[in-house]
Amino acid sequence: MALCSLSTLTASATSAHFSCFSASNETILSKSSFKLPFLWPWQKENKVKVGPLSVSPMGFGTWAWGNQLLWGYQESMDNELQQVFNLAVDNGVNLFDTADSYGTGKLDGQSEKLLGKFIREYNGKKGVRENIVIATKFAAYPWRLTPGQFVNACKSSVDRMELEQIGIGQLHWSTANYNPLQERALWDGLVAMYEKGLVQGVGVSNYGPKQLEKIYKYLKDRGVPLCSAQVQFSLLSYGDEQMEVKNICDSLDIKLIAYSPLGLGMLTGKYTLSNLPSGPRSILFRQILPGLEPLLRCLKEIATRRQKTMSQSADSN
Structure with a gap:
């Protein structure tokens, strides 16, 4: 089953709630404090294939990092977030999802910056850091009108995280309903960043069934596989459209990543x-x-x- 789930990691002054990414409807573990001991519900050697990448069947979303408005982020939380990051990596999690739009106001891009910093400063188990996979999303801002501008967005993310290459580069949302001409340029941007080696794989987020099939074919015709698609999927958003997207992903060998599986x-x-x-x-x-x-x-x-x-x-x- 090509279903994974991904939700947001948050922190407060006293506890960090993190939830996870689960490949195939297996039971996951979610703890309200990183200070508590716990066991991960999968064998560490079991990996999920997302395009060319092998990732843990649970991953972390970092929407909350830098978002003061919705999640109440404060920079004083950074040490705690880093401890949660280290704990997750120590226990086999190697997939972290972020976006260039995660962060509010002057903290724009903060999620990517923190993630890059935590990776660089991780000094836990030997050889683990090199296997961390970053999936980031590039916003379809109205001023990103050309493939080159979208590629530059990817380069900016690489620079913010101080990486040589991103695991999965994702188009954050579709512009088909309000600016269809921009949509094609963004698709070409995905092709270009893949061909330039800036990303190991490409994906999309918030795509409906029709646009998902269109971009899959468009990329395939240009020799670029679509390896993932993110969609809101939980007991609170379990409708016909989500199931149609899932069925398309199953038939085309696209990994479906369900975000907000715990409904915020x-x-x-x-x-x-x-x-x-x-x-x-x-x-x-x-x-x-x-x-x-x-x-x-x-x-x-x-x-x-x-x-x-x-x-x-x-x-x-």
């Missing part, structure tokens, strides 16, 4: 109407959580019966 944290069981997250998420959670009570009760019952966490139960759907 709503499926973890951590939050209630009396314990809402800070920032804009609290508004969203206040509106949605009441309608989720039957689902959350069911998840809790399943988790208790299986002696798992609610996060594990939610991500094994």
